Amino acid sequence: MMESKNCTEGLCARTLAPGMGVAVYTGLVVALLLSVVMALCVGVLAYRRRCRHLHGDITDSSSALTAAFHPGNYKPPRQDNPLHPSAPPDLTATAGTFRGPLFSLPQGVNDSPHKIPMTNSPLLDPLPSLKIKVYNSSTLSSLELPADVSLSDGEILSLKSVGTVGRERDYHSHTMSREPGLSTSATLGNLGGRLTIPNTGVSLLVPPGTIPQGKFYEMYLIINKWEKTTLPSEGSQTVLSPVVSCGPSGMLLNRPVVLTLPHCTQLDTPTPDWTLTLKTQTHQGAWEEVLTVGEETLSSPCYLQLEEECCHVLMEQLGTYGLVGQSCPPRPACKRLQLALFAPRAPCLSLDFSLRIYCIHDTPHALKEVLDLERSLGGVLLEDPKPLLFKDSYHNLRLSIHDIPHTYWRSKLLAKYQEIPFYHIWSGSQRPLHCTFSLERASLAVSQLACKICVRQVEGEGQIFQLHTDIQETLLPHSPLPSGSPCLPSSQVGPYAFRLPDSIRQKICASLDAPSARGCDWRLLARSLGFDRYLNYFATKPSPTGVLLDLWEACHQGDADLVSLATALEEMGKSEVLVVMTTDGDC
Structure with missing residues (x-):
């Protein structure tokens, strides 16, 4: 029996209105x-x-x-x-x-x-x-x-x-600045080229084939300013060359390049007075020895050809390099210095007048550095710099002024002389060094100045400047560079950078690379050219003759006529190569 009741108080089931469920699902999908x-x-x-x-x-x-x-x-x-x-x-x-x-x-x-x-x-x-x-x-x-x-x-x-x-x-990107006159760069490829910083004696030769075929690099050459990159000298060591950077560092080279550095080493003595060391700077700024001249081994990464005023370094790793040295007992070594006398260029309008004497390395770069500095100060070089041999004797450099006309001029120097301490000069890391002589004239009507300035190392050599000038006239700048000196462009690319044509180079290499029973091969060429100090370095190269010719190019970049090379080949009896040189070269 079924019971029925009214739907009240929640007893009846509710039904949704039509379309309500669709709206709920649509909202969920949209969300x-x-x-x-x-x-x-x-x-x-x-x-x-x-x-x-x-x-x-x-x-x-x-x-x-x-x-x-x-x-x-x-x-x-x-x-x-x-x-x-x-x-x-x-x-x-x-x-x-x-x-x-x-x-x-x-x-x-x-x-x-x-x-x-x-x-x-x-x-x-x-x-x-x-x-x-x-x-x-x-x-x-x-x-x-x-x-x-x-x-x-x-x-x-x-x-x-x-x-x-x-x-x-790169570490050097923070320390090196490419300043005008101290750097050069060029884009080089497989044909090679040469970078030269004019009037400094610094150059980099990149032989043909050094850079892989199809590759191109922007190569640079920089002289580091002394206040930014200092090559430390330990103990009795002295810095003998500018600190030079070449790059880019880390590039792959198929054969050695040749870096030319000027130096101030005195080498004309019959016995060796120097122990010379080539140093390089790491990316962390530390300095390491690369080689010591005369102590090379098969593991030495470089070869250094030493000449009277410069050295040529064959290297396969670009970076920052400098040359240091110390005396080789029992004789004390000497380094070559220059003494440069400067005065204000503009007419003197006051009673005071000053003369400055610089003591610098006898290298083109050091003189150029001082000339640029004095130019910025309004100074002018009065005469050619005078050479001075500075001996490793621990004696100071003494400067004095004499024969001043006391009626018209008075020296403000209280002592009889000035001195530059020995170590400041010998270390080579403090430059440019100079002394100033301050003078005072009696009246503005006095215009002529005549005096004598003496510069000498105590118990050593010296020089005398005889000065006679009109201080009320504009002094003309004196050029220390010889009028006939060649001025090489800062960069040469491809065959134009080399004196020896490629056809002659290939003929010479083909004739001399193979060992000869009579010894008439690349070894005899090295002896004839004076490159035989350590032949094992060249023997490890695929073409020893080619590396010798690269070194010859670097040593004769200013006067590279083929006569000296032709003479060496003639003495070796290489007539077939001479015929090619006569036909294709400028002999």
Whole structure:
């Protein structure tokens, strides 16, 4: 029996109105879609921000990579930034487009000399469509690239060593500044070239074949200013050359380059008075010995050819180098100095007048440094610098002024003389050193000054300056450079950098590289040219004759006529090579 009641007090089941369930499900779907869209937006924004950060890093490095390479005849405009004097103009108008990974070379002077395979930069893997603009040139050969990478004709990828895309910096980039007159650079390839800093005696010869075929580097040569990079001298050691940097460091070389450094070593004694050491600076700033002249072994990385006023260093690792030395007992060694006398160029309008005498190394670079300094101070060189041999005797350098007309002039010097301490001069790390003689005239009507200045090492050699000048006239600058001295361009690229044509070079190498039972091979050529101090260095090279000819080029860059080389070959009986030299050369 069924019982029925009225639907009251919640006893009856409620039913939803038609269409209510559809609205609920629709709302849930819309909310889910909005959540997905918001998540996508957040992801896109984060991705773009990350890409923008990576792109900023890559742009800096790619610009550093591509800024270095231009055609051989390209001359960039002068820039205000002293760190990048050869910075190129905007290359967008003539740029090609390269899609794919970048490659970098290992950095550091202590890198392994063995070739290291190039690897893709991990920062560029997520960006396969990144466009990198590279300079378009039809005068430079193409690069060696992996099989899966292609470049259109004339496009060049810069392989300048820059570390990990702007993260790592070369130590020397912080310490070296490319100042006008103290640096030079050029883009060199397989044909080689020569970098020369005019009026300094510093140069870098890059022989043909040194740079791998298809590769191009912006090579630089810098003289480090003494207040920025100091080569320390330990104990009785003395600095004998400027500190020079060449690079880029870490680049792979197929054969040695030749770095030429001027020095102030006195070498005309019959017995050796010097122990000479070549030093290099690491990326951490420490100095290490590379070799000691006369103590070379098969493991020595360099060869040093010592001449009267300069040395030529054959090396396969670019970096920062300098020459130091110390006396070899029992005789004390001597170093060559220059004494340079300067006075104000402008007419003297006051009662006071001063003369400055500099004591500097007898090298072209040291004199150029002082001339530039005095030019900025308004000074002028009164006469040619005088040479002075400074002996390792612990005696100071004494300077005094004499024969002043006391009726018209008075010296403000209280003592009879001034002295420069021995160690300040001998160390070679404190320069330029100078003394000032301050004078006072009796009245403005006095215009003529005549006196004598004596400079000598106590118990050693000395020099005398005889001065006669009109201080109320504008003094004309005196040029210490000989009028007939050759002025080499700062950079020479390709065959124009070498005196010996490539055809003659190949003939000589083919004739002398193979050992001869009669000894008429590259060893006899080394003896004839005076390069036989350590023959084992040349014996380890694939072409000993080629390295000897590279050294000959460096030693005769200013006067490299072929007569001296032809004479050596004639004495060896190499008539077949002489015929080629007479036909193709300038003998």
